[in-house]
Amino acid sequence: MDGTLQEFVVNNSDVIIKNWLEEVTEKRKSDYTSSISTELFQSTNREFVNVIFSSLDKQGLTTELDDFSERLINLGWPLSYLTDGLQTFRRVTIDFILSQSEKIETNHFTNVLEMVDNWVDPIINSLVNEYSGNWEHTVSLQRVALQELSAPLIPVMKNITIMPLIGTIDTERAKLIMENLLEGTIKHNAEVVLIDITGVPVVDTMVAHHIIQAAEAVRLIGSTCILVGIRPEIAQTIVNLGIDLGKFPTKSSLRKGFEKALELTGRKITRSKERDQTIEKMMSSLEEG
Template identity: 40%
Template structure:
């Protein structure tokens, strides 16, 4: 082990409790529950730091195998805090709060050797900075994964495939229609057609704010896929503004039946599938 880390190893071996207490105080954790949870995290981090140093880990190379257990602990810390909605700054500042208690210990241990003290303090500072930076990277990955999962869940919720009648399905579209969303709608709708044996599907775009060339292409691709499955399709929700836009853009919807409202589309679907609904007088 490099000489500048010998004093650090001695500190985490012999002063763990004092370092943890000073660390939590420096992190300004006053809530009892938060302090208790942070104390467990702090002890785990110090334990893995001690083991890494005992195994000869070089703090300038935190990507080596000796530091793998500590990286894992820090990764779990970042993911847990990301799931709780805490910020990357909070997680990073918690790690950086470790500097002061370790600095104080090294200053006491190396007071008679100023040159060794300066080297040890600098090495310690860069090591803790790297650990904090590692938590930020893991935190960002965790948040991106949470956001991606939430987006997928929202897409599924915003594009439900519902059975309106025997043999008739409907997909109410709400919001912007892009490539990824169209693909999800297409897959869900085609799967539902297979499961239910439906003959007709209604795509309702009442909740789609605008229709441009790209949106129209997405709709036409979906209609084509539905027809390839042996079913037919009606597009409802064609408002006057959307009708004018489609005409101005020169979009060809020939062969695709359209209706102004979902009710009109359902009436047409029932008629086509041989159903007749009458009011009981």
């Protein structure tokens, strides 16, 4: 920025800041910042405008700007707060300079626009890049977390694992299910894998095809797959679609599927007489009390 113009702006920073604060406060009545507390809004605005003038004093972008934008990102403030605020600041500054043009050497509107743009534009670009990079990083982390949660394989007992599925199954998720199923079956040395579709809202031809493929893949590596969570409406849909699920066991509930898994691994559920007697004594004591 031109030295004379910069000095004029700095010397009149109080007026420019006052005008800017009045405008953003007026806008607040009808935009997304209306839900933010007045104290936080005002303190953030003061810090924001101080950062802007700091970049002017230091002839460029500053670590204060990076720190400020990072804090806002972590607090969940939208990028539009910064971009709208800077655009308002640009307009307020230009209007003030032109209104005081008789006090400074420059009288050319174009020169004023260019000098203020050269001050404000790099700040906008830096903030947009900062937000974009942070957003991409956050989305990447969320995608990884979602993938880990979308097809978990849980070892519940020696040689028995369960994969609970919740939500819609598309082609990408079906691929992930297949990968996790095979890797987990080998890792946990699972003889039986239960795929629980209780939380899958719709089982159409594509979903059934993916499940059959997964079960067949498990069979090829020497394990057994049991499909559990077959609700009546899903059973009817499967029959109407003519889908053959006869190649592997199916059960209506996870409990029944687990009992079948115990049977396939040479185990069964038995009741303990000592435990039953202990429970009876506890109940009797409670009734007497």
